[in-house]
Amino acid sequence: MIRIEGLSRVAGSKTILDSINLEINRGEIFTFIGPSGSGKTTLLRLIDLLDTPTTGSIIFDGTDTTAPDTEWLAIRRRMSMVFQKPAVLNITVAGNVAFGLNFRGIEKSETNTRVHEALDIVGLLHLAERKAVTLSGGEMQRVAIARALVTRPEVLLLDEPTANLDPVSSEIIENLILRINKEMHTTIILSTHDMIQGQRLADRIGVIMGGRMVQVGSPNDIFYQPFSKDIARLVGIDVTLKGVVKSNDRGHAEIIIGNSIFEAITSAPAEQRVVLSIRPEEVTIKLPESESGKTSARNQLLGTITRMVQFGPFIRINVDCGAPLTALITRKSCGELGLTIGTKVMAIVKATAIHVIPDSG
Amino acid sequence: MSEIVSGLLQAINLIVTLDPEVMQIAALSIMISLAATVIAASISIPLGGIIHFYEFRGKRAVTILIQTLYSIPTVVVGLLLYLMLSRSGPLGYWGLLFTPGGMIIGQAVLIIPIITGLVIAALGGVDRNICDTIISLGATGFQTIMQVVREARLAILSAVVLGFGRAISEVGVAMMIGGNIRGETRVLTTAIALQTGIGDFPFSIALGIILLLIALVIVVIMNILISGLSAESQQALGGPRI
Numbered sequence: 001m002i003r004i005e006g007l008s009r010v011a012g013s014k015t016i017l018d019s020i021n022l023e024i025n026r027g028e029i030f031t032f033i034g035p036s037g038s039g040k041t042t043l044l045r046l047i048d049l050l051d052t053p054t055t056g057s058i059i060f061d062g063t064d065t066t067a068p069d070t071e072w073l074a075i076r077r078r079m080s081m082v083f084q085k086p087a088v089l090n091i092t093v094a095g096n097v098a099f100g101l102n103f104r105g106i107e108k109s110e111t112n113t114r115v116h117e118a119l120d121i122v123g124l125l126h127l128a129e130r131k132a133v134t135l136s137g138g139e140m141q142r143v144a145i146a147r148a149l150v151t152r153p154e155v156l157l158l159d160e161p162t163a164n165l166d167p168v169s170s171e172i173i174e175n176l177i178l179r180i181n182k183e184m185h186t187t188i189i190l191s192t193h194d195m196i197q198g199q200r201l202a203d204r205i206g207v208i209m210g211g212r213m214v215q216v217g218s219p220n221d222i223f224y225q226p227f228s229k230d231i232a233r234l235v236g237i238d239v240t241l242k243g244v245v246k247s248n249d250r251g252h253a254e255i256i257i258g259n260s261i262f263e264a265i266t267s268a269p270a271e272q273r274v275v276l277s278i279r280p281e282e283v284t285i286k287l288p289e290s291e292s293g294k295t296s297a298r299n300q301l302l303g304t305i306t307r308m309v310q311f312g313p314f315i316r317i318n319v320d321c322g323a324p325l326t327a328l329i330t331r332k333s334c335g336e337l338g339l340t341i342g343t344k345v346m347a348i349v350k351a352t353a354i355h356v357i358p359d360s361g
Numbered sequence: 362m363s364e365i366v367s368g369l370l371q372a373i374n375l376i377v378t379l380d381p382e383v384m385q386i387a388a389l390s391i392m393i394s395l396a397a398t399v400i401a402a403s404i405s406i407p408l409g410g411i412i413h414f415y416e417f418r419g420k421r422a423v424t425i426l427i428q429t430l431y432s433i434p435t436v437v438v439g440l441l442l443y444l445m446l447s448r449s450g451p452l453g454y455w456g457l458l459f460t461p462g463g464m465i466i467g468q469a470v471l472i473i474p475i476i477t478g479l480v481i482a483a484l485g486g487v488d489r490n491i492c493d494t495i496i497s498l499g500a501t502g503f504q505t506i507m508q509v510v511r512e513a514r515l516a517i518l519s520a521v522v523l524g525f526g527r528a529i530s531e532v533g534v535a536m537m538i539g540g541n542i543r544g545e546t547r548v549l550t551t552a553i554a555l556q557t558g559i560g561d562f563p564f565s566i567a568l569g570i571i572l573l574l575i576a577l578v579i580v581v582i583m584n585i586l587i588s589g590l591s592a593e594s595q596q597a598l599g600g601p602r603i
Contacts, residue, residue, distance in 0.1 A: 048497055077499040087490035100498035144494075151499060 001026040001155065001187050002047060007056035009042055016042045018211040019056065024189060026154075029181050031198045032191040033222075034208035035234065040191035041084070043208065044157050047189065048081040061154075077104065080148030081157040085164070086140045088132040093124060096132045096143055100151040118146040122176060138169025145176060149184075156180065158190035162197065170197075177201055195235050199223060207231050224279070225355055232277040232357070241276045241323050242359060245269065252351065260322040262349075263298040266356035273359040280316060282353035283327035287337055288346045298351040301325070305343045308334075319347045364562065371563030372570060383564070387571050390548040393461050394529035397468035401528075402521045405473050409480030414506055424481065430474035435533030442467045443537050459540040464548070467534035472524035479520030483513040519586040526579045530572065 007020040017039045024030045032040045045051045047058060049065060049072050057066040060075050080100070088096050094115050101111045119125045122142040127135065132143055141161060148156060158177065162170035174197060181188050192198050198205050199219045207215045207222060215227045226232040229240055243257035245268050255262045255274060268274050288302060303321030310316075315334045317327045325347045339345065375383050412423060444450050446458040446466075457463035487509050495508045510517070532550040539546035541555055549568045556565040 045493075050493060050496060073499065073501060076497070079497075081493075081497040083490055083493060083497075085490055087488060087494045089491070099495075103498060103500045103504050147498065 001061060002189075003059040004047075005057050005059070007043075007046065007058065008054050009039075009046060009051065010054045016211050017046070017053075020213045022206060022213060022216065024187065026187055027181070027185050028203040029177070029188045029190070029201055031202035031205045032189070032208050033195060033198045033205055033234070034191075034193065036193060038208045039211040040193075040208055041159050044081065044159050044189065044191055047155075048079055048157050049076050050081075077151065078153060079155040079157060080151055080153035082141070082144045082148050082159065082161060084160040086137075086144035088135070088140050088143055090131065090133050092128065093130050093132050093135070093143055094119065094128040097146045097150050099147055104151070114150050114152075115146075118150040121149060121180070122146045123172075136169075138165050138172065141165065141169070141173060142176070145173070145180075149180065149186075152184075153186060155187045155189065158188065160191055160193070162192070162194070174201060195223075207234065209234070226277060226357070228357060229275055229277070232355075236279075241278075243274060243276060243323075245272045245274055253356070255356070257323040260301055262323075262354060263351040264354035264356050265352055268356055268358060275357045275359045277355045277357060278325065278349055278353065280326040280328035282349060283319075283325055284348040285317060285319070285327050285329055285333075285337065285339070286346050286348060288344055295348065296350070297348045299347075299349040299354070301347045301349075303345060303347055305339060305341050305345060308339070308341060319345060321347055325349070368562040368566050372565075372567035375563065375567040376570060380567070383567055383571070385544065386547055386549055386552050386568065389461070389546075390529055390550075391575070393464050393535075393548060394468060394525055396465045397472065397528045398521060398525040400465065401469040401472045401476055401524055404469075405476035405520075405524075406480055406517060408473075409477045409484065410506065410510065412477070413481050413484040414509075424478070427474050427478045427481070431478060433471070433474065435471060435531040436537065437533075438467055438471045439533045439537030442470065442534065446538065458538065459542060459546060461539070461546055463538040464535055464546060467538045468528040468531065471531060471534055472528050475527060476520050476524040479523065480517055483516030483520060484509060486516060487512045515586050519583050522579055522582050522586065526576065529575060 002024040004020055004022040004024075007017060008015065009017040020043065032043060034040050042051070046053050049058075053066065057064050059065070060078075063070065063075060065072065065075055089099070097115045097118055098111050101114060106114075115128075116125070119128055122145055124139060124142055124146065127139065132140065135143065145158075145161075161177070162173050165173065177188060177190065178201065180186050190201065202219055205217065205219055205222045206213050209230060215222060215231055217225075222231070223235050226235055232240055241257045241262075243255045243262070245266070246254040246256050246261065247270050248254075248266070248268065251265055251267060253264055253266050253268060255264055255276065257276065262276060264276060266274070284297070301319075301321035301323075303319040303325070305317055306320050306324075307318040308315055310331075313331060314328050315331055317329060317334075317339065319325045319327060327347060337345075412420065442463070443458070445452045446455065446463055447453055448458070457466065491512060492505070492509055495505050500508060530550065532554060535541075535546070535548050535551045536554065539548065539551060541547050541551040547555075549572050553565045553568045553572070556562075556568070
């Protein structure tokens with residue numbers, strides 16, 4: 001659907017985007033994830049042809065949009081963008097939604113039908129005659145989405161659609177995005193800095209850091225096999241341990257971290273310096289004296305609880321096993337096991353749950 | 362002191378009795394400045410639009426030049442125009458020196474920079490989000506410009522009103538190009554200057570009061586425009602803004 005080749009944008013002396021290559025498929029939900037200021041918005045604006053790239057090209061459905069004789073307007077009219085801060089005009093909700101159709105000179109009766117349809121999809125039919133500026137933030141964002149949908153775009157671009165919204169409104173918007181994608185087969189490209197949202201919505205994720213597309217893949221790829229320490233940190237893996245590979249038997253490696261040995265699956269050869277990343281939810285805690293039988297998990301480390309922090313329905317537990325590990329367990333199990341700071345526990349991690357990243361420095 | 366008081370009383374008398382000469386001077390002033398404002402606006406608004414919407418080399422320099430010309434002395438405009446319009450000047454054959462037509466041109470030249478500059482500022486003040494939304498919704502270049510101008514229309518209107526204020530209160534151009542010919546090119550400001558010079562204070566005071574009243578009307582209009590975001594005044598100005 002959209003192919004991006006060597007795309008860069010430089011503003012003044014600052015490189016905002018640096019040689020991005022990406023292919024977005026028809027009908028998928030593609031999410032850009034990255035910290036604030038990493039270039040997500042700029043990339044969306046370039047795709048929507050609002051800005052021009054410094055170098056590189058965007059090929060929209062076979063048409064090179066950077067060619068000098070491109071019909072920008074015709075291509076732009078096959079897309080719609082919803083901005084982070086929804087700009088609604090001081091007219092009725094229905095009037096706002098009709099805006100894009102007015103530009104296209106669509107007949108009045110057709111416009112009315114389509115506005116009705118779009119407002120129905122976002123669940124704001126009952127507010128059609130209200131002044132748009134009197135709506136709440138979440139409702140305004142839904143008006144903006146209806147306004148973008150009413151032109152029946154093939155590609156819908158959303159820039160941080162839930163950035164300033166409360167959790168309930170965010171959930172409504174997220175469900176709406178999934179429904180639009182499923183029922184209308186609209187290709188959706190959205191940016192977010194909310195990792196959970198990215199994981200929940202995306203078919204594929206592109207991680208942008210400092211203007212570079214550092215990793216592209218399925219949510220599982222990104223969350224379980226981040227390419228680098230920075231990505232691991234970004235997607236919420238906070239346990240990264242530095243160590244050296246001791247031995248590697250056909251991909252099953254032993255890695256020395258401090259005075260413990262971890263087993264993990266990697267192709268890194270012996271003597272290679274590596275970083276291990278372990279997602280806290282992959283770490284199991286048990287009491288050392290409990291008789292819960294044998295387990296296939298390769299890493300079982302004795303340690304002491306050093307810190308416990310409440311985290312919604314979970315508790316994050318830091319365990320010092322020679323190397324510091326973090327586990328995320330439910331409050332219920334924590335109560336049943338009677339864990340407190342200082343308790344001696346066994347931290348269990350499967351070898352396959354440890355991701356090994358070569359350590360560059 | 363008694364001279365001021367009696368002058369003031371006579372001035373009020375001149376206004377209340379609609380003294381023909383006072384009224385003629387006031388009407389001519391308003392007409393000349395209105396015409397100048399209409400001409401200046403019809404040049405400045407498109408010009409400001411072009412400068413705002415198109416990227417070109419030296420855009421910044423042009424903006425700085427325009428802002429500098431905000432405070433161009435009226436006598437300098439008068440001098441330049443005198444040189445152009447005088448019998449021996451390049452435009453002498455127009456025969457506009459010492460005519461209302463010449464004054465209109467002079468005042469228009471004077472206020473074009475102000476209106477243009479304020480129009481650029483007004484267009485630049487339109488929320489970038491709104492511009493992006495309009496473009497992203499598939500507006501053509503022309504539709505985009507029209508919508509942005511529509512968004513900025515209150516600010517553009519106040520630019521024009523401000524231009525009128527400068528035109529009607531200036532004295533340099535009116536004196537040098539108009540020549541203060543009684544019944545023909547004598548306007549409020551030039552008449553005040555002349556009558557004061559010959560000691561006819563009541564007449565001057567009367568004209569001064571009228572000039573202040575015009576300023577008051579302008580300020581009231583400006584205030585309505587600036588508070589134009591409230592629903593009521595929008596209605597008064599012709600419906601809600603889009």
